[in-house]
Structure formats: structure tokens, C-alpha cells
Amino acid sequence: DSGVTQTPKHLITATGQRVTLRCSPRSGDLSVYWYQQSLDQGLQFLIQYYNGEERAKGNILERFSAQQFPDLHSELNLSSLELGDSALYFCASSVATGQETQYFGPGTRLLVL
Amino acid sequence: GENVEQHPSTLSVQEGDSAVIKCTYSDSASNYFPWYKQELGKRPQLIIDIRSNVGEKKDQRIAVTLNKTAKHFSLHITETQPEDSAVYFCAANRYSTLTFGKGTMLLVSP
Numbered sequence: 479d480s481g482v483t484q485t486p487k488h489l490i491t492a493t494g495q496r497v498t499l500r501c502s503p504r505s506g507d508l509s510v511y512w513y514q515q516s517l518d519q520g521l522q523f524l525i526q527y528y529n530g531e532e533r534a535k536g537n538i539l540e541r542f543s544a545q546q547f548p549d550l551h552s553e554l555n556l557s558s559l560e561l562g563d564s565a566l567y568f569c570a571s572s573v574a575t576g577q578e579t580q581y582f583g584p585g586t587r588l589l590v591l
Numbered sequence: 592g593e594n595v596e597q598h599p600s601t602l603s604v605q606e607g608d609s610a611v612i613k614c615t616y617s618d619s620a621s622n623y624f625p626w627y628k629q630e631l632g633k634r635p636q637l638i639i640d641i642r643s644n645v646g647e648k649k650d651q652r653i654a655v656t657l658n659k660t661a662k663h664f665s666l667h668i669t670e671t672q673p674e675d676s677a678v679y680f681c682a683a684n685r686y687s688t689l690t691f692g693k694g695t696m697l698l699v700s701p
Contacts, residue, residue, distance in 0.1 A: 480634065509687070521680060521691040534688045542616070547637040568634065579625065582634040 481505065482571050487533035496557040499549045499586045503571030507534070510552040511572070511580060512544055516565040521577055527552055528575045560591045593618040594683045597692025604671050605700055612695045614681035615663040623684035624664050626686060629694075630677045638668070638679075671699045 481504035491497055504511050509533045512524040514537075523526035523536035527546035538544075541559075556563060566585045594617040604610050616624075622643040627635035641648045641655045641664065648655050652671075657664040668675060677697045681692045 480636075511689070520693045523688055523690065526687060534686065536688060572687075576623075578687075579637055579640065580689060582627075582636070584634050 480583065481580040482569060482581050484567075484569050484583040484586050486586060486589050487584065488589075490591065492591055493557060493559055493561060495559050495590075496555065497559065497588065499554040499556070499569075499588075501552045501569030501571075501583055502551070503555070503569075504581055506580075507511055507571035507573055508550065509572045509575050509578070509580075510568040512538075512549070512552070512554050513568040513570065513582075515585075517566060519565075521568075523574055524554070526563050528576070533575055556588070561590050564588055564590045593621055593683050593688070593690040595681060595683050595690050595692045596619070597681050597695060599695060600693065601696045601698070603698045603700065606671060606673060608671055610666075610668045610671050610697055610699075612679055612697075613663060613664045614683075614692050615661075615667070616683040616690075617662065618683070619659075619662065620686040621683040622689075624655070625682050625684070625689070626655060626666050627682065627691075628677045629680065635680060656668075660672050665666070668697075669671045671697075672701050673699050675699050 483502045524538040549565040569583045570580040625640035629635045654667045678694045682689045
């Protein structure tokens with residue numbers, strides 16, 4: 479157990495819908511990262527928040543957005559869902575930002591039908 | 592941006608053999624190189640990491656080497672065991688952003 483929690487574990491929804499994934503970092507960690515893992519694209523970095531502020535952006539679609547709240551938990555919002563958005567979404571956290579180890583949560587498996 | 596290539600994509604070994612997985616990266620600004628192990632349906636778990644000011648690091652049966660000049664790093668697992676079977680990912684960290692390789696599926700046969 480890494481100490482990073484994610485809810486829900488599984489999510490099944492329809493195309494065009496909107497979902498919210500939630501992540502709580504390890505106690506004391508200020509950075510939260512979101513990743514998408516699919517069979518064809520591998521593990522792809524989406525976005526990082528550090529102490530409430532967006533810090534880095536990766537291959538995140540405009541239909542996706544995220545935020546980090548004052549209690550440091552983070553939410554990833556996915557809207558206008560398409561079949562291709564079906565994937566495992568991982569959240570990771572680290573103490574700060576830079577060369578710190580990132581600890582991954584258990585992931586949310588999203589299936590868009 | 593950073594690009595990480597990982598080889599091989601699959602690796603089958605007999606229990607007790609050694610396994611080597613190799614990665615190359617493109618951006619000389621990358622300065623931290625973790626390796627993660629992921630079992631089916633589970634989270635990636637860090638198994639070892641190396642920073643750019645170090646050439647080699649060992650932890651029991653696992654070792655990682657880094658060649659900054661050639662921009663490549665490798666994972667070495669000795670005395671493999673069936674429980675080592677998993678997908679292994681290398682990654683390169685540039686300004687706190689991790690770029691992952693495509694993964695290596697390691698199968699260790701008893």
C-alpha cells in the first residue's frame with residue numbers, strides 16, 4: 479500500500495458523459511500527478527499539481543481538466559467521453575517537485591461504452 | 592519533449608537466470624531515472640531509482656546502471672524468481688515530469 483488512495487476503483491459510463499476521478503495523496507506529499515495507461519499508449523503523463531497550483535502539463539486533452547484542493551486532494555474531470563478514453567487512470571504523489579519518488583495509487587479503471 | 596525507448600518488449604528467462612532491460616532517453620536535462628514494476632491490474636511500484644550524479648546502484652538482486660554520455664540506463668535482475676514476472680517500466684524525469692518507456696513483460700519460468 480503506497481498511501482495514495484483513489485476512488486472509484488471502477489467506472490462504467492456512456493459516450494458523451496462526464497466523470498470525476500478523485501485522488502488523495504500520501505500524508506505530507508504536496509505534489510499530485512495524473513497518468514493515463516492504455517494498451518496502445520502505455521503510461522502517459524497528463525498533469526501535475528503542486529500545493530494547489532498547476533505545475534506541469536503533458537498529453538492532456540482539452541476535454542480533461544484537473545484541480546488540487548486546499549486539503550491537497552485532487553480531482554480529474556473527464557468530459558464528452560469517447561470510447562478511446564477507456565483506460566486505467568493513475569494518480570501519483572511526491573513530497574515536493576523535482577527528483578522525488580512518485581508513489582502511485584491503485585488506479586481507476588474507466589470503461590466508456 | 593523527452594522520449595524514452597525501452598527494449599526488449601518481452602523477455603522470457605528460466606528461474607535463476609539473469610535479466611537485463613535497457614532504456615535510452617533523448618533529453619540531456621533528464622536527471623532522475625526510476626524503474627517501476629507493475630503486476631497485472633495493479634499499480635506501478637518503484638523498485639529502484641538512480642540519479643544523474645551516480646553511475647550504478649544496487650539493491651539485493653536488482654541493480655541499475657546509468658551512462659549519461661550515451662543517454663542510456665539498464666536494469667539488471669540476478670537469480671530471477673517466478674515472482675519477478677511482471678511488466679517493468681523505465682522512466683526519465685525532466686523538470687518533475689516522468690516520461691515512461693513502453694514496458695518490458697518479464698516472464699520467469701520455474
